[in-house]
Amino acid sequence: MATNFLVAGVQCIAKSDHLKLKPGEIAYQKGNIITVVEPTQEKGIYKARNNKTGEEGLISSTNMREREAIRIDSCLSLMPWFHGKISGQEALKKLKPREDGLFLVRESFRHPGDYVLCVSFAGDVIHYRVIYQDNKLTIDSSQFFYNLIDMIAFYSKNKGAIATILHRPKEKAGTRSAELEISKAGWLLEMDKLILGASIGEGEFGEVYEGEYLGQKVAVKNIKCDVTAQAFLSETAVMTKLQHKNLVRLLGVILHNGLYIVTELMDKGNLVNFLRTRGRSQISTGQLMRFALDVCEGMEYLESKKLVHRDLAARNVLVSEETVAKVSDFGLTKGDSKGSEQVKLPVKWTAPEALRKEKFSTRSDVWSYGIFLWETFSYGRQPYPKMSLKEVRERVEQGYRMEAPDDCPPAVYQLMGSCWQEEPGKRPSFHKLRDKLQKEIDR
Template sequence: MALNGWDPGTQCIAKCDHKTSKKDELSFHKGDILTIIKVVNNKGWYTAKNNKTKEEGLISRSNLREREAIRVDPNLSLMPWFHGKISGEDAVRVLQPTEDGLFLVRESIRHPGDYVLCVSSKEEISHYRVIYKDNKLTIDEENYFYNLIELIEHYMKDACGLITRLTKPKLKEGTKSAAEELSKAGWLLSMQQLTLGEQIGEGEFGAVFQAEYMGQKVAVKNIKCDVMAQSFLEETSVMTKLQHKNLVKLLGVVVDNGLYIVTEFMGKGNLVNYLRTRGRSVVALKQLIQFGLDICEGMEYLESKKLVHRDLAARNILIADDSIAKVSDFGLAKGVSSARDQAKLPVKWTAPEALKHHSLTDLSDKVEKGYRMECPDKCPTSVYNMMKSCWEYDPGKRPTFKKLKDKLEKGMKQREFE
């Protein structure tokens, strides 16, 4: 926090609509995300940018609230109404006193793999078996759902044959509603304001779409699997703490039929496709070095926060319209790496010591014996030497990202790459 209030780069949320005809003031709507540029005076005035309109101007602190970082909390749940493996008798006890629309979900003891939706009315408690069939969930074999979140949201809108419409979740003791905590901190976005466009990618854990949020072009990663959505929730909490020009910016989260992670849109796509579709005749060496420098700056920042990416590769580097490279999935790789199949482990980008306990390919055996990739065509010797230093078998001999950044900056200043 700056001495006079918010630091430059702080993201705030507009508490109200503000229209102005004053030349220097910034107009905005309630819910708009604004980024502080600089402190104007000690009376609570700032210069800021509206993330949606890209306009800059003066704003008053009284019209804004700061977005708070979400504390990583194992009790934070997308499904706080899920009570795990409890009996029907226990469910009845938990749902006391009875009231219309009070509900919980439990694992079925009688039918392993299925669930039970327990719904209370003023008169009784009804138990509805949720059948897992053809990778989907159903109660009546007419309405099918990808996950429990989608099922619950459906019956919160309409009873559709249940004893009553679901209105009030009975939280499992000790859990917190992720939606409520995200809303309090200012990170929960409205599904009604999100318009999904074409699919632009297929990640390991969900599809990626181009979209619009309140008129702003964004990218959206949709995770429908309950278990993976919960894993990503924890790592999304990490993303709320991080702000850097070379990290893809998190704009917020939508909880609706799963989890939607909304980030800034990177118009030139990932680095792999960027390079493959252009070739060396189009992308100059100086630009390639600048990409490397951008990546080092983003990763140095993560190092300073004691965070490990675990999946740094060209496919996870995105290029903005102004050709700035930014690291993506930096908050996601750590928590979900254990869920990957060994076959999906990124062998080419994994350190030798991380491969020791995996039965992989002949390539890992060659690396163990000292094999390293030859110098790419037209790659400067100084850059190849840096590459080799990153491939040192002893982790202690590998350079930090700060050291790599310093070397690249020095080379740029001395015009080594022109």
Template sequence: MSGKHWPPGTQCVTKHDHSKPKPRELAFRKGDMVTIIEAVEGKGWYRARHNETGQEGLLAASALRERGAIRADPKLSLMPWFHGKISGTEAVQELQPPEDGLFLVRESVRHPGDYVLCVSFGKEVIHYRVVHEENTLSIDSQQYFSNLIDMIEEQGAICTKLVKPKPKSGMKSAEEELAKAGWLLNLKHLTLGDRIGQGEFGDVLQGEYLGQRVAVKNIKCDVTAQAFLAETAAMTKVRHKNLVCLLGVILHNGLYIVMEFMSKGNLVNFLRTRGRALVPTQQLLLFALDVAQGMDYLESKKLVHRDLAARNILISEENVAKVSDFGLARVNPKGADATLLPVKWTAPEALKHNKFSSKSDVWSYGILLWETFSFGRAPYPKLALKEVTELLEQGYRMDAPEGCPPTVYALMKSCWELEPGKRPSFKKLTEKLQKELKHLRDI
């Protein structure tokens, strides 16, 4: 055994079939997903739960590989069968040699805004016009779909089953890559519950996956879902107690991103609804430390958050703070639309020159500290956005929130150095907060 130590909860993929298990062993087939429960005394065995059957048993570490990270790759597509603007004649050429159920989708040349589903059947290629109106798609005006992914999944009233997508050359199926790496979850194990939030990209629902409470982000728009693949790829690379954990994705109704459920909601609401009377300074420092540790880990992985703010920090049942929504701002990386930037949280160099780095995250962290110690107040109270940018350049900084320890205010101010190089690293911030907590406990 190659000294692997997988902590409980690690998701692993099986490397081969094991169809005749001995007593207490787990049966599995190549490519199955299992969840590690614990390492077993002795050499190289684990107790694990089979994600599909729910059975528990023993299996050798040598039969497993940990679920791999997915590279964010522009060739990775949720819709590899979408060919964009090609003519009917070109579509017919793409679908050669004929094969029942071979299909692709193209943009309609004759009816801009509509699509065409081209299906090979018999020796012919049949072209179905897909009419796009009021955010829905329909082939026959009987059945309506919210997006192309849905339409292909549900199939609708057409001549034959869509069995074989014809990928656009150079494109790779995100579905296959996700499945191969072990991140594709099974829709039949997901139960959806109430809506617990609404992001600008879609709803967040509460649910259950194989008996575990989860939060599910549903992104219906094709283009946004495609952009979210990058966020998902970023989340497959990271695992830390202070980052919200991605369980996997389901391709249905667009895209479902399945994450651990954080029962106490986001940090702003947590502080606003409880206030000074219920949340002591020590707890505020613990939250601040949690966030700094999660960000230190992201910094070590060379990942920039770009939207660090108390609204993006979630609190677990055990009062652990975890960073969520990393990678979102990358949905529009090329000359990101400045109007969408959270101005009051964004570092001056990021606002002016689109320069995002771990140091611009540190600036945002300073604002988050201010939000935390003011119990969820909005930063720069009474100032308009335009004034904020001008005043910062003139050297203005917010005052300490009421009752904030001077050492913590000094930390905030160090995060707001105009020169990025003068700001502390998240590692340094972590050390200073640990010292402050120790000091508080020794009093």
């Protein structure tokens, strides 16, 4: 492994089999995912858990490699077998040579909104109409699926109502299987190792649950819609690149009922609710300063990776059991500065140049950080109180800036002002902001 320093919760992949054991060691095979439990006194030796067997014991970091980051790539598809709107004749041409179980899925020409599963069997191709019934998909009105990903997973293991088990997908030209890539890079987790608990929230895209994965408390975002699941692949890919104490850590993904994104559990929820429910009587200015520093350090790390978050706000900052703030929700994170797809922007948090021309940069994140500071020191109030989004846009363009929240330290309000400079180049970097905050805390 490139480094002999691993922290608890980091997952690595075994480079080779380890079956001749010294006392206290665990067995593993090449490719097994190993979770670090804690360091030991001895350099390069860690207490760890084999994710496959659940056994705990000692490992040497020299026989481990870090999980690779998944490349963000538009070719990566959760549904490489989905060919979109092609005719039955085109499907026949693609499903060659005619081996049993070669398959693809297409949109139905005759029945818009329905799909067709085309399967090669006994030298022929059988077309199964997939219909929507009660918001679910079915071929035979007895087996129902939330989405196409689920349906293909089922018929890849069970013959059910079709002539043969699905053996091999006919991939659409220019696509690569996301499942294969995620698995190869070591980020694919197993559904049967996950214990799902209560729902802890509902996002725009699906339910969030608390749960347990191999004894570790986790949060699980379940995205059932296959199109949305595909869109969340880029968030997942971004998270595989990030390892920092102030960023919510991805443990991996599960492909089942769509997509499960499994992260560390942040027991105390998002920062807005944390501040609003406790208020001034329970949270000191010192604690607010620590939250401000936590988030600044997480953002400084993103800055060093040349990644732009684009949606920094207190609602996207989560608080751990130890009351540490961590940045989450990397759905809009990009390495580039121009947003091409139409995304509904959070107007009150977005820098003027990003609203005007979709010019995103680390310095537009700095603007958002200024708004985040205002939310934090106002104990979770909504920014620009009583102003409509239209008013906010117009007045900010004219030079309006919010006043300091009650009892906000002057030095912090000064930082907010520096974040809200009209010209992006005049705003400080996160590195500079962190220095200033640290000096303020150390006074």
